[in-house]
Each structure stands twice: as C-alpha cells, then as structure tokens.
Amino acid sequence: MGVYEKPQGYIPRVVDAQIERYLRIFGAIEIAGAKWCGKTWAALQHGSSVSYVDENIELAKADPSMMLLGERPHVIDEWQLVPSIRDVVRHEVDRSRAVRGAFVLTGSSTPFGEGTERPLHSGAGRIGRVRMRTMSLLESGQSCGRVSLEGLFEGVFEPCKVDKDTFGLVEAACKGGWPEAVDLPVSDAQLIARDYLRRIFSESVPSLGFDGDVARRMVGSIARNLGQATTYKTIVADMYGAEDTPESFMDVEKAALYLSLLKSMYLVEEIPGWVPPARSRKRFATKPKRYLTDPSLAVAMLGLSPQSCLSDWQTFGLVLENLVMRDLLVYTEALDSIDEHPVRYYRDDSGLEVDAIVQLADGRWAAIEVKVSEDKVADGVASLKRLRAKLLKNSQAQVDEPTFMAVVTGNGEYARQVEPGIYVIPVRALGK
Numbered sequence: 001m002g003v004y005e006k007p008q009g010y011i012p013r014v015v016d017a018q019i020e021r022y023l024r025i026f027g028a029i030e031i032a033g034a035k036w037c038g039k040t041w042a043a044l045q046h047g048s049s050v051s052y053v054d055e056n057i058e059l060a061k062a063d064p065s066m067m068l069l070g071e072r073p074h075v076i077d078e079w080q081l082v083p084s085i086r087d088v089v090r091h092e093v094d095r096s097r098a099v100r101g102a103f104v105l106t107g108s109s110t111p112f113g114e115g116t117e118r119p120l121h122s123g124a125g126r127i128g129r130v131r132m133r134t135m136s137l138l139e140s141g142q143s144c145g146r147v148s149l150e151g152l153f154e155g156v157f158e159p160c161k162v163d164k165d166t167f168g169l170v171e172a173a174c175k176g177g178w179p180e181a182v183d184l185p186v187s188d189a190q191l192i193a194r195d196y197l198r199r200i201f202s203e204s205v206p207s208l209g210f211d212g213d214v215a216r217r218m219v220g221s222i223a224r225n226l227g228q229a230t231t232y233k234t235i236v237a238d239m240y241g242a243e244d245t246p247e248s249f250m251d252v253e254k255a256a257l258y259l260s261l262l263k264s265m266y267l268v269e270e271i272p273g274w275v276p277p278a279r280s281r282k283r284f285a286t287k288p289k290r291y292l293t294d295p296s297l298a299v300a301m302l303g304l305s306p307q308s309c310l311s312d313w314q315t316f317g318l319v320l321e322n323l324v325m326r327d328l329l330v331y332t333e334a335l336d337s338i339d340e341h342p343v344r345y346y347r348d349d350s351g352l353e354v355d356a357i358v359q360l361a362d363g364r365w366a367a368i369e370v371k372v373s374e375d376k377v378a379d380g381v382a383s384l385k386r387l388r389a390k391l392l393k394n395s396q397a398q399v400d401e402p403t404f405m406a407v408v409t410g411n412g413e414y415a416r417q418v419e420p421g422i423y424v425i426p427v428r429a430l431g432k
Contacts, residue, residue: 004049004070007041011179013139014334014432015132019046023073023101026128027093030079030086033132034266034293035108035204036196038179040077042132043104047075053085054078064088072102080107086127093126109204109265134177134294136330137323138431141182142172145431147415149331152404152423153364159416162428166411169428170309173319176296177326186306193296200267210261214239214250218258222268222290223301226318227325227355229273229287229347232256267293271325274344274357276391276399289345295323317372320410321355324370324427328356331432337361346387354387364403372410377424380407384422 015031019042022029031039044050049070053060060067060082067076067085079085089103105127137143146160171186178196181189197219201212217239221230224238232255233247240246250258262268270288292298298319299309309316325343332342339359346354346367356368367387369380384405391399405422412426 004047005044007044010041010045011038011135011139011182013038013042013132014136014330015042015130016045018130018334019104022128022130023104025100027096027099027101027126028089028103028105029101029128029130030105030107031130031132032107032266034134035199036178036180036192037132037134037266037293039106039108039132040075041179043075043077043106047073047104050075050077052077053081057081060085065092068092068103073104074102075104075106077106078108079105080109090126131333133326133330135179135182136177136327137172137428138327139330140172140177142168143327143428143430145429147423147425147429148431149328149358150335150432152366152406153335153360155403157417157423159414160429161414162412162426164411164413165428167306167310169320169410170306170316173295173316173323174299174304174306174309176294176299178294178296181296190296190300190305193294193300197297197300200265204265205261208261210258214258215262218255218262219267219292219297220301223292223298226291226298227289227321229289231287232259235259267297269293269325269329271356272341272344274346274359291322291325294326295319298322313372317410320372320427321370324408325356327427327430328358328368331430332358334432335360348390352383352386352390354383363400365400366403367405369407371407374409374412377407377409377412377418381418381422381424 019029019031023046031043033039051067051070053067053076064082064085065088068074068088076085089105093099093102138145144162146158151157175181175186175189176193178192181192201216205212205215218235221235221238232252236250236255237246240249243249259268263270269291272288273286275286309319328343332338337360339361342358344357344359346357354367355370357365358368359365367384369383371377371380388402388405392401407424408430409424409426412424415425415429417423
C-alpha cells in the first residue's frame, strides 16, 4: 500500500483548518485541486496511513476495497484513476453512522470524458469536499497577513506598512504558488509552470481522449483574456484568429466541452457574476470571468519574464488580478460562513464593474477592486462608491450596505482606511 511518512518540511496551509474541521464532521473527505499544489502533502500531514493508487493500479481496479486498508485517517492518493474507489469509500462510511474522518481522498482531476468510468454516487453527505489551490502569498511567506479578510468582516482593522518591492511582487507572480518553487530562484521556478503545462497538453489531455493542441490554444486564449467574461464564440475566434473561418475549426459545443475538461483538471478558474437581491437578472452580466489556477501559468502561456512584466505594466496588471483572485479564493474558503460561490464579480448594463464581490452565507458582502499601483487607487475607490450608491439608491431593494469595500494594490506600501468602510490594502498585507 505504500510506506507512510509524515511529510518533512511541510509548509502549513490555510486549508489545514478546513481539513481538520471536515474530518470531525464527515466520514471521509476529498482534497481536490490542481496537480502539484500540495494535496498529497496536506493529506499525509492529516493522515495516519496511505494507499497510492497509481502504484497499485491493477490491484485497485481488481478490488478497490484494498485501497481502504490502513490506519485511519487513511489517505487514498489519486483516487480518480479508479473512480469506483469513491463508491467503496461511501459504502464503508455508510456501514457506521458515527464514523468520522476515516478516509482522505486526493485527486487532481474529476473523472471526465465519454467512456470514462465515474462514481455511481456523488457521496454527498458522506464525503466532504475541500478545494485546495496553489499557495497564496501568505502561505509562501510573501504577505505579512496583518490585514485579515475575516477581521474586516468583523470590523477589525489595524493600519500597517509593508516594504515596497515591485520587482519582488513581479517575481512572486512569475514563480507562482507551487510548493516546490518556494525556495527556487525565479528562473528555475518558471520551469515548473512551463513543465506543468507541457505535461497537461502532452499527457493528461490526450489520456482523456482530447487534442492537446486544441487545449493549448484554449488556455492561451484564456491567458490573453484574463478576467474577461468571454463568450465561447470569442474564445474560438481568438484561438483560430489567423484563419478565415475560425468556426470551421471548433463550434460552440466543442468549445464548451474543452472548457469543461480544463475546469475538471482544475486548470481554469471561473468566477461567476453577482446578481444582487431584488434586481432584474437581465440587467447584469452573469457569464463567468475566467482565470488560470495560478498566475505563473498565465505568465508561462504569454511567454513573459519578470523583466517583460516590468516593461508591460498593463499586461502585468492582468496577471496581478489573477494572483489576487487566487488569494481571495484561498482566504474566503477558510471562513466558517461561506457562500456556495464566495467570490464573484459585478458588472451591469451601464458598464459599472467591480473585480470581486465576497459574499458570506449570512448575506454579508464586500466589494474589492484590484489596482496594480497606487496612482490608480482613486479610480478604484470611485468605482466602489458608485457601486454602493447605485445598489442602495432604491430604499425598497433588498440590498444591505456592504460590510466593507477595499482597493487591493500591487506595489502599495500602506494599508489604511481612506473613508469610513473603505480601505486600501497592499496585497502583501492581506491574509485570511
């Protein structure tokens, strides 16, 4: 089954607290996320034994129950290689009502594609699902975390100062949040992102019966349109823009299928639109915005380096937005009271747009703008104030005042309150 060892040099992750909580609540949990983001290490940190499905693939297919043998919590790594394992885990959990924290499943994709074996049952109510992402700036030691997202929702804020290190921030985006990249120079760390993409397109995608070149073109289009609510038709046109008839290479249905594939591999993040209560849905853009799971992947797809990012500040602004959205997703999912989609965005038919809306399950919400530099803070504050005024203008609309609003900056130094309820926060001061 595999020799069990606690990971040496494990870097604590924000998701650790959620894993511990779910182990107390559910009979089994699944830690899902992109390859190389640290799922197995986190699982081993919380487990007591392990089965590596990829090392015992034939046995797992012949008798999935063998993967459940071991001291509990028992880790089952890469369960999706034999999806029936999930059903066996569910049945084992069902055998005892009081069982808690018996199994930890990890996977870097969900079963996908025509003819692919799938679990017979979702495991809802028995298997709690924890989403893990690449390391936030807080986890990689590049944010002091003195401005807590949770604290802001509770009305707690203390001004602070961080070092202004523009090149360091650019390097952080280029290195990404891969655990293996933490101690590497940026030139070496960038090889991790490039190799990650190479393996996705040359191995993972073809193994599921899809064309790696088509997937590469689609990821390239998403990288060129980070944070945009692009339609399938726009994506196809961008993928095959050099051709006279792009639609002859890919129709909308095929584009949707490939996008679902990339999401199932946790390569693409979709941020849904936010529709405030008591507002006509027709007046709001609800198509999702798309980012890549780590900013370094966008850098790799666009062929950027720290030096080229510094010379193309507009493009780096998009990469920074990708980084901030990743960190917000990491921090919000650590909150006890989260909405089903805790991070959304706002855009209406008047053109008013706000980068992120963080909403809790109890209805409290916050609005966040992302600006790469301090000289754009005033623009961000103005957008936030327009949003607040517009939503609260109708006294009969069921929209509560935001708990707080903030402009998250890239190269800012000072975390401060600029008006009641409105903050400016350098990204390297932000934490859970």
